[in-house]
Amino acid sequence: MRIASALLLAAGLMLSSVRSAIAQPSTMLSVNGTPASMIISSAVTGVGSMSVTDATTTYFVRVKNASGNGTISAQLSAPMPLGTTLSLTMTPSFGATSLGPVDLSTVSQAVVTNIQKENGSTLAMTYVFAATAAAGVVPTQSRTVTFTLVAVP
Amino acid sequence: MMIKNARRTAVALALVAFGAVTAQAQTQTVAFSVSAINQIAFTGTPTLAITTATAGLNPTPATDASARWAVTTNTNGAKVTASIATVMPTGLTLSAGLAQPTGGSTAGLQALGTTAVDLVTGISYLAEGALVVTYKLDALPTAVAVASGSKIVTYTIVSGT
Numbered sequence: 001m002r003i004a005s006a007l008l009l010a011a012g013l014m015l016s017s018v019r020s021a022i023a024q025p026s027t028m029l030s031v032n033g034t035p036a037s038m039i040i041s042s043a044v045t046g047v048g049s050m051s052v053t054d055a056t057t058t059y060f061v062r063v064k065n066a067s068g069n070g071t072i073s074a075q076l077s078a079p080m081p082l083g084t085t086l087s088l089t090m091t092p093s094f095g096a097t098s099l100g101p102v103d104l105s106t107v108s109q110a111v112v113t114n115i116q117k118e119n120g121s122t123l124a125m126t127y128v129f130a131a132t133a134a135a136g137v138v139p140t141q142s143r144t145v146t147f148t149l150v151a152v153p
Numbered sequence: 154m155m156i157k158n159a160r161r162t163a164v165a166l167a168l169v170a171f172g173a174v175t176a177q178a179q180t181q182t183v184a185f186s187v188s189a190i191n192q193i194a195f196t197g198t199p200t201l202a203i204t205t206a207t208a209g210l211n212p213t214p215a216t217d218a219s220a221r222w223a224v225t226t227n228t229n230g231a232k233v234t235a236s237i238a239t240v241m242p243t244g245l246t247l248s249a250g251l252a253q254p255t256g257g258s259t260a261g262l263q264a265l266g267t268t269a270v271d272l273v274t275g276i277s278y279l280a281e282g283a284l285v286v287t288y289k290l291d292a293l294p295t296a297v298a299v300a301s302g303s304k305i306v307t308y309t310i311v312s313g314t
Contacts, residue, residue: 029177037184045194046223046282050187057181086183129185133227133280138187147179 026064029072029149031125033057037140038129051130061093061112061149062120068153070096070115075108077144083135086143091123101128104145115149191231191310194223194282201247201290212292222308223282224254230313231276234269237304241265244296249306252285262289265306277313 035054043050063070072090080086088111089100096115131138197220206212224233235249246264249272253259257276264270 027175027177029179031179031181034181035183037186039186039188041188041190043190043192043225043280045192045225046280047225048280050190050225054183059179084185084187086185127183129183131187131227133190133225134278135187136227136229136278137189138185140184140186142182142184145181145183147181149175149177149179151175153174 026062027070027149027151028060028062028120029147030060031057031147032059032122035127038127039140040129040131043133048132049130050132051128053126053128055124055126057125057127058122059090059125059147060120060122061115061118063115063118063149063151068116068151069113070118070149070151071110072112072115073108073148073150074102074104074111075146076104076106077146079106080104080143081135081138081141083133084129084131084138087128087130088145089126089128091125093118093121093123100126104143108146108148111147115151187227189312190225190227191312192225193233193308193310195286195308196221197286199286199288201288203290203292211294212296214292215290216287217289218285218287220286220288221282222251222284222286223280224276224284224310225280226276226310226313227278228313229277230274232274232311232313233272233276234309234311235263235265235272236267236269236307236309237265238267238307239304240267241304242297242299242302244293245299246291247304247306248289248291250287250289252287254279254281254284262287265304269307269309272308276310 038052040050085103087101087103090112092098097113199217201215203212203215248262250262251272
């Protein structure tokens with residue numbers, strides 16, 4: 001009876017370990033939320049650049065030690081209108097490096113580098129939409145930002 | 154058979170241990186827009202006093218160029234007008250002129266009245282500051298001496314297209 005209990009316990013522990021391994025991949029990136037529409041409707045009079053900031057969204061990153069060194073890159077689905085920029089700062093996890101604010105473009109650019117030994121953190125993202133007077137009136141439009149986490153062993 | 158399985162297992166473990174480059178992608182949608190923006194700002198509190206005259210001529214006008222103005226517009230062809238709420242005392246004329254921002258056109262000194270007059274036109278897609286505001290007070294001999302008085306000048310930026 002004791003042997004049977006011990007075997008069941010061991011099997012249960014193994015099953016638990018397997019579940020943990022399945023539920024927690026060694027590398028993971030998710031972005032949470034959608035920024036509110038960023039509308040520039042006023043300026044500091046006489047100053048060239050106008051901007052609005054959104055810091056309502058977050059991202060979750062996990063890069064476990066065995067997965068090596070991770071980099072998060074971001075790129076836009078289409079160029080920004082002339083005279084406008086969309087920049088992004090991602091708060092780095094402990095030990096990682098933020099390169100923000102990064103002006104996003106259609107070319108993939110690193111935003112956070114050197115992510116390692118990160119068991120999983122939810123961190124802040126800050127977008128800044130800026131426009132010069134030369135941009136003129138820009139009707140509402142959107143861009144898709146694609147984030148890529150690359151982990152190099 | 155067992156040895157083969159052991160080798161396969163070892164290979165599989167090695168792949169896990171040394172792993173390949175992994176990549177994951179996520180997306181987020183960002184919406185944005187820029188509204189029509191037409192803003193002006195003025196600083197300074199100019200004072201004008203007519204105290205002298207050259208005999209045979211009207212009293213010597215007083216001028217002040219200490220005030221500054223700034224403008225931001227992201228429209229094409231905005232203009233700035235000016236007016237005062239009540240008419241000037243008899244024989245006195247208050248004029249104002251705005252230095253032109255890049256690309257704009259100034260009308261120079263214009264006499265102010267209760268009807269708005271254009272001071273600068275053709276302001277397009279710019280943000281500039283520290284532009285000079287010039288005031289001038291003229292008096293005719295018929296003007297009654299005024300101990301002191303003040304006028305609030307209302308500037309309005311009219312949006313372009």
